[in-house]
Amino acid sequence: MRRLLALPITLGIVWLVVQFGAYAELQRPTALALGFALIAAALAGGLLERIGLPRVTGYLLFGMACGPYVLNIITRPMARELQIINGLAVVLIAFIAGLEINISHLRSRLRAIVQLSGVTMLILYVGLFAGFWLLWPWLGFTGMTLLERFAVVALLTAVVASFSPTVTIALITESRAKGPLSELTLAVVILADLVLIVFFTLIMQMVRYAFGGAGEVGLLVGLTWEVFGSFAFGAAAGALFALYLLYVGREVPLVLLAFCAVIAGVKAPLHIEPLLAALAAGLVVENVVTSRGDSLKEAAERGALPVLVIFFAAAGASLQLDALAAIGWLAVTVSALRLALIWFGARRGASVSNIEAPTGQLVWMGLVSQAGVTLGLAMLVAAEYPTWGVTVQTLVVALIALHQLIGPVLFRAALARAGELGQLDREAGPELLETLPERGVI
């Protein structure tokens, strides 16, 4: 608890610096925001862990408390600067997830994973569609025809049904979890993300048709590129990285950073989905150069902690609490419905696919979180349909705020009940971790 004394010192210095720095012509807040978020969020995470909650919730709460909506110690420009790290963070997190997926190990469980995902998503999509149809008078959309209503409800369903691969991977990495539940949840969430991208694109076509616009033929080509192109690009990048590890193997952290920056950077010019590309790259490294992949995995996971702290603190600082306050009751209702559907769907899915307890009973708890992908889709809708799309965005932002807080708590509890928390550390043993610097891995 002595280290908590560092918090007032840090807070005091940052407050003083921000006050004095207000007079500077050119403010450069990035490093300040990074440092403050690392220290204070890590302390908050440590505190919450003591009472059995996930560290990531501590990072989020810190971001919320110090962010622009509450204490404003992390000002809006600082929060914006922290968001820059997010692109890199998502790629690193997905790359680590790819490193965790051993294809030969998963092959025997593929059928069960597909069945579980299929049943869960079917129940979730049908249930949410019915729910939004019934809640229509309270959603705030007016003057729409039946076809338009159908299209908007389908769109809301697709966006709200989405999961968060980033949060799932981040929580598994941060809690050093390993086991059937971690693997199953990760596989379901990634599969659902792929389906979501396809579904969302098709529904957007329907919405365009319903609102009198012309559907884009190029959209399907774009969709194909976004899914398969991302995988192909990521696999090629992963193969290059694997070759580098095999034949050069020097300056690995720097090359890994550049690798993540390249994948994050090609999103706009090549229309690549960085999450899928990084996942594919990790898969290639893990399954092609297993020997170097293992040590790289250890290094990446160890180095991921600061990235996770920043990622979640930034997410907390950017949570739009005003949206939640504006439509709180509606968001809570939709969230409760989604939670109930996930619980029912995942349990039915586990039963159909013969997944044994406790994994089958607990998997629903890992499917609650929502984050960047969901927000990105809502922003696309708002950009294309400014009149009613903003209403969709407000509802989705409020839901993300809720699910960011609830999701990690539930998933950590599930991992704890499955006995998977800290399993990676137990398997690695102290010797392996101590020798990483000497082996030039970190």
Add this chain to the structure above:
Amino acid sequence: MALQGLRRTISLFRTRAALGLSPAMAPIVLYVPLGMLLGPMGAGILSPRILGHLDAVISIALATLGLFIGIAAATQGGERKRLLVASSAEAAVTMTVVAGAIFFLLGTWGIPLSLEPRIVAVALGVCAAASAAPPITAGDEQARRIAARVADLDDVLPILAGAFVVATLSSVGMPALLGVLAPIGIGLALAAAGWLLFEHSEGAERGVYVLGIIALLGGCAAYLSVSPLLAGMAAGWLWALTSGHTDAVVRRELRKVQHPLILLLLIAAGASLEVSTAGIWLFAPYVVFRVAGKLMGGWFASRMAPGVAPSDLGAYLVSPGVIGIAFALNLDQVTPGMAPLVFAVSIGAVASEIVAVIVVPPRPQPQPA
């Protein structure tokens, strides 16, 4: 002698060493040109927008460098005070020679600069004063060992002088003295916070705290437009002097990020280069006067600490290391119009590393048994 030097220079550009895979070549020689190739002047991969994002990394790298210097300055072994005085004298002579000569030349040649000539001259003097430790091996002679310690200590005075220059040019509008005291205060306060955190944590969590404190050292200084090097040096100095094993913890944790940070700093420096008439004009005098200043400063230091510092100390200190480039980048961060200075110092550092290969006395050949 000259032929031998030429042979050694050529050998540097061979195979593994030329690829930076061998420690025989200083990273500056590879990574500054690499940055140029990747930057806006070259392939444009490191665009001005990306370089803007790297600004935070530069601030953090500056604080890290300062931190190592602070720890080294506080933990030098025997003869520490005499060596510190001799090293500071060597740095002062180098600064005076370079600043005086450049100021004279600027007045004579009338090179078009957007900054006052005296500020450019002093800034170049500060950049020139830092030097890198020649690599030490177990069987090295005493002169080389002493030179390595001097190279650690001769950065202290330039960092203080550099902090004053940065404070003078800063846009915050605080008095220059306050601009020097502010990073010291930030460094000491954050060192206290760091001590509380590092002594009572372990594992990956401690790594996060170390990174956080380093980022705050660089970030607070950058936000106030004061010197991150001085903030880092103050923190490192305090950690080395306090009880416990904080300095060892910091060194161990930073070992994981130090190298990538320095390489990023060098690549960013290379990518930031803008070729200009003023930069080209400043480059050659900077290299020549720096070498002259180091040789004179080394001679002066050996007179101040006879029996401790070798008479050819200056020759060992010609290698500039990254501190000079770090100074230049820091000045470029706080005030516009520093592009010619960054060019002269960065390209000058590459040239000085090559000169050092010729000037640094060779290791004595092992006697046959």
